[in-house]
Amino acid sequence: MSTFDRRLSPAEDWIDQKGWTPPKHGIAPEIRLFGRWWNVGWLFLLLWVFLIIFFAVSTWFIETETGKAFVERYPGVLWHGPVMEAQGFPWWLRWEHYFNLFIMVLMIRSGITILADHPRLYWNVHCTPGTEWFRFNLPVPNMPYYTAKDDSVTIPGWLGLPGIRHSCGIARWWHFSGALFWSLNGLVFVIFLFATYQWQRLVPRSWEIIPNAVSMAVQYGSLHMPHENAWLRYNALQQLAYFAVVFIMAPLQIVTGLAMAPAVGNRLRRFSMLLHRQRARSIHFLNLLCFLGFVLIHVTFVFITGFRKNFNHIVFGTDEGSWIGFIWGMVGIGVIVLVWIAATWITMHRSRLVQRVGRLIVGRVTFLMEWFSPNSQYKESDISPHFWPNGTLPKRELWDRLLQNGTQRCTVKVFGKVEHPQELTIDQLREIGFREQITEHYCIQGWSGIAKWGGTPMAKLLERVQPDASAKYVVFYSHADGADGGRYYDVHTLSNMKHELTLLAYEMNGRPLNIYHGAPLRLRCENELGFKQVKWIEAIEFVEDYKKLGAGQGGYNEDHEFYSRRDPI
Ligand SMILES: Nc1nc2c(c(=O)[nH]1)N[C@H]1C(S)=C(S)[C@@H](COP(=O)(O)O)O[C@H]1N2
Ligand SMILES: [Mo]
DSSP, X not given: OOHHHHTOOOOOSSOOTTTSSOOOOOOSOEEEETTEEEETHHHHHHHHHHHHHHHHHHHHHHHSHHXXXXXXXXXXXXXXXXXXXXXXXXXXXXXXXXXXXXXXXXXXXXXXXXXXXXXXXXXXXXXXXXXXXXXSSOOOOOOTXXXXXXXXXXXXXXXXXXXXXXXXXXXXXXXXXXXXHHHHHHHHHHHHHHHSTTHHHHSOXXXXXXXXXXXXXHHHHTTOOOOOOTTTOOOHHHHHHHHHIIIIIHHHHHHHHHHTOHHHHHHSHHHHHHTOHHHHHHHHHHHHHHHHHHHHHHHHHHHHTTHHHHHHHHHHOOOOOOSHHHHHHHHHHHHHHHHHHHHHHHHHHSHHXXXXXXXXXXXXXXXXXXXXXXXOOOOGGGOOSOOOOXXXXXXXXXXXXXXXXXXXXXEEEEEESBSSOEEEEHHHHHHHOOEEEEXXXXXXXXXXXXXXXXXXXXXXXXXXXXXXXXXXXXXEEEEEEOTTSXXXXXXXXXXXXXXTTOEEEEEETTEEOOGGGTTTOEEEOTXXXXXXSOXXXXXXXXXXXXXXXXXXXXXXXXXXXXXXXXXXX
């Protein structure tokens, strides 16, 4: 054991709320429009007014001659498929509909938890304070070291998964495992759709769908419940809505989800210029609102258009009016509620288990994204005017040492399974090699920023120290402790260290790195998230395995906050 790993701390395998990031409450969500902030409550008022106008106009219009002719011409149901007596709801559709609900509940809850870790949404990639269009926290205070962690807010445990504050690490296991199953479920659904007649119920094949959908809306709006039968075919409005959910909203959610990953963004530069992380994040959220709006309207219509029949359709696939489908439907929803409660309990009390199972389920899939390793850089003009700081500052000693010796004479110790262990000053590092790169930083909490980093390529250091064949991982020990005490550290794969953009940085935006951003030395490993970019590096150790370090998860946040050791997404 070296003197470095002795200062690492063990970690709890569960979330002890007393030791966790203390609660901090946000504010009611606000939207920035016309240069000022509006409470979203106003939107509901607006929606209400809109609905009243819509109902009034529909009621008037449908009685006019034009209205009558319109509804007669476009009754609201289109059908081009073969005339079959019973289209019905086959078993696969009913089961997938249920799985979908089941998974979406978990994903929405964990998604809200992730959002609360950076309670602001932007259309620009820099996340400059004041430029957000949506927030549920107060304006960013003007102080030198207000971190993204300080900015995160608490979400109640009944809503979020797990809720509380700064729990995005564990929420992500739920969110990504859910996303995997949800996408597979969707894929199987689409395959079945096209393997059967069912796709004809969903896919519109004529522009007549538009006036028919308007007609449907007017009929509902004037409270004329149209005569229709969803058992045989959907009406135009239903068809459009279901089509949008399956073929537009769901794929959009998958694409914007992936677009937030550093591995994807850094690889597909052209694509990510268009759909950069903050746009993707904003659209991901707006699309969530579309999903929620859909669910609200969908459930309302299930109840007002004959709920016993509708429940029989979707639960048993029968077209009759008994209570049986509704009763079993409620049992199904009861199961979801139980899972809702159990998921929160497990996440809080068996956190390490959630981390482990999550890794088992989605680990490999997300790790594959390291294939999308970074290959492109930004221009000078892309550099962010503001770069959020994050992390727990080092103690007084390091500040004093930096002041006394100057950064250039600070040393970094390189040791472990290498031919030539050594202790190098920043000046000596510079002699080994120097390069500059303009890259995007992706913090796990949701913010991003572009900066120019100057430093020594890790590959050059590898040439110098010559790792042994047994060295598989590289450990970066910080001068600073993590939030719960014990030294901050993080483990990287040796292969990631060989990448041309992996840098030991001591310059930022053309100036010596300042202490807030990690002086004297910090890491840049561009296909991983921000927490893996260790700041204030004191030592670098080459190891065969990391399981004996700290709590054995491969890093401080991995140990204490249940993050993933490889996190390219
Ligand atoms: N030693 C140390 N390094 C750290 C952290 C920390 O808490 N301690 N935080 C990490 C996180 S979560 C992020 S997002 C980046 C932030 O880097 P920045 O402050 O330059 O923006 O540093 C990483 N490096
Ligand atoms: Mo971060």
